[in-house]
Amino acid sequence: MMTTGLQIALLGGAVFGLGVALLVWRLMPADPDVVDVVRRYSPEAAKERSAVRTEVVAPGTVEKLGIWAIRRFPASVWGRSPTKELALLRVPVHRHYGTKVAYALVGLVLPPILSYYFTLIQLPVPVVVPAGGSLVLAAFLFLAPDMNVRSDAKKARGDFSRALGVYTDLVALERLSGAGSRQAMESAAEVGDNWVFRRIGEELQRSRWNGLAPWDSLQNLSEELGLPELNDLADVMRMSGEGSQVYDNLRARSAALRSAMLNTERATANAASERINMPMSLLGVVFMVILITPALLRVMAGT
Template identity: 35%
Template sequence: MINWQLAMAVLGGAAVGLGLFLAVREALPAAPALAPALRRLHQPPGTAVAGGRGADWLGGFSRWLRPPHRQLALIDRTPEQYALSVLLSALLGLAVPTVLSAVLFLAGVPLPLAVPVLGSVGMALVCALLAHRAVLAKADAAREEFRQAICTYLDLVALQLSAAHGPVQSLERAAAVCDGWVFDRIRESLRIAQMQMHSPWDELQELAERIGIHELGDVGAIMRSSGSEGAQVHETLRSRADSLRDQIRTDNLSRAEGITSRLDIPGSLLVFVLLGFVLYPFVARL
């Protein structure tokens, strides 16, 4: 005859021992893996080293979704993270109508089967689209911030060149002056160029192509002429910064005018509503 109390005690002790073993194992420092560290060192920003079966199917799903690579690289997110966010949003939209239908069924209000099915599919598509739009909106905001930071970077590089510093040193010293995620990306690219024995302007142009910020590529193109031909380009950098500020100002004004024109529509509808309230008593008396 099996002693169930003894069996439960043994199983409970084994579970507690396994939990303590896993806790101690995670608390102890592990030996660093050299190969992943080297891959992270030489990979471009915004990419991640994937591994395992979960990463394989998630990578395939992300390729099927055709993610916006430049926008993701700009906000420093991987296609796998984008696919996971879209998938979780779709699952959330899929679950909400099902849960509501179950609650209504328990409350005594049964619904036809087509209602929760169609509602779940529709909500899943809407939530996935909202997750995609959120990524694009975040990338647009990051692009505007990056362009404004490039204006400051152009001025700083021009000041460093005016102070008789070399082109490479000017790029590095100008990037080290300011804080923020934009200058962190620039410093990271310059650090990669230094470690891989590349020219920094080529690395900046590669970063500009990867994230879709052509203004940063202009910095690399201008500094290439300074590094290879020895040209004095500090005036060119200042004029490019001024033109970029004018372009940003023009874009902001056009965006504000577009928002203002869209606000005219509800204002016009409000006038018609008020006109209806004024004319209704006269029309009712006829």
């Protein structure tokens, strides 16, 4: 019982000390990052804020937590945020930050709760274990949303590349039928109903209202989302705007996209085959050992 009381006292003191440290850190004058300040007032940041305002109508608990964290914490706390990946997945930045903070809070609270449970069942745990486990688990869970976003964005880029090959063929057919550059791009975007075609169609409609050329709009979208294939398509369509023959270039570009995707699929299949071959080889070695061991034991017993 003395040990349990001591652990509770130490835990309470640690929580109190953490609260005092956070209070002092909050009252200290802020040292803003110049790069972050310039980025917040850039046109790209204004576009992100406008997208957040249009998409989020009634923010939930995670969104509110993210907004509070963005206002309270400096930019250095978040590290290198996957901005392009979030834009590709259309996940607001404040929702992503709210998820990171929520996961970190779960990591801080979970080890002390487990330690208290073990204490109740007469299996006391040293106070160092939940304290260190809280810090380690909170740090890991704080970084986990970034890894999830990058993994989902990698799959989304693969889907985008596959759909972009089809879109390029459709644009080539529209140009072959005599349609203009903008009309061909917009008509091709209206054919598909998946998120890639909708995203391209929205960007083309926005370029019409902004007075931008459609290829310039696609180039901006490729830089925003980190999609070099879309930039190549924009370059081909820019040449069509200058009067060059574009049908053959578009068909060659779509063939190159399919070839690149095929090579990627082959590399993935080869890597999977190599991973399968290793346990199969190990199983063969174990089987040979099982066959040889009785004969070796008989020889050793005879000598």
